[in-house]
């Protein structure tokens with residue numbers, strides 16, 4: 001075990017990975033754009049709130065500031081290459097939808113773009129944008145949920161059916177093992 005005190009920035013900030021990245025889909029200024037965000041989390045059940053941490057350096061940030069809604073999609077391990085590509089280019093320089101020939105699914109509860117190929121997705125009405133250090137936490141109220149019924153065993157993801165995408169940092173990807181232990185009362 002090693003310890004080091006942190007005065008400014010840590011040497012790396014990958015200790016809380018692996019984590020599941022979402023792909024944010026947003027439309028504003030006449031542009032549809034997608035970017036992966038591994039800094040994402042559920043924030044509340046009632047009302048259902050979900051947040052994404054986005055750096056102001058991202059093209060997506062400006063779009064999220066203007067838009068009143070956005071989408072997030074969850075993709076399987078098999079789509080790691082696409083997620084990586086979406087996170088390696090900026091919508092400022094290239095129209096990713098055209099460049100990668102992306103299929104866009106339109107939201108049903110809200111007029112938001114969703115990247116096709118997901119096993120689950122949220123349609124989010126923007127409720128807050130909180131500055132947190134060098135990122136902004138965009139909070140959305142869940143207004144629509146898509147889920148592949150084959151992917152979910154009851155209310156949880158079935159890891160035999162879907163290999164969830166895990167991000168380790170430094171552009172490394174993996175997936176969880178298929179074993180699941182059910183502990184505790186149902």
Ligand SMILES: Cc1cc2nc3c(=O)[nH]c(=O)nc-3n(C[C@H](O)[C@H](O)[C@H](O)COP(=O)(O)O)c2cc1C
Pocket residue numbers: 021033034035036037038039040053054055057058059060061083084086087088089090091092135167171
């Ligand atoms: C797997 C993965 C996860 C990422 N997570 C985040 C994140 O949570 N927040 C963030 O601001 N950038 C994150 N990034 C970086 C952006 O996705 C990347 O800079 C992207 O090119 C921004 O696109 P845009 O300029 O079109 O918005 C991530 C990149 C990858 C590959």
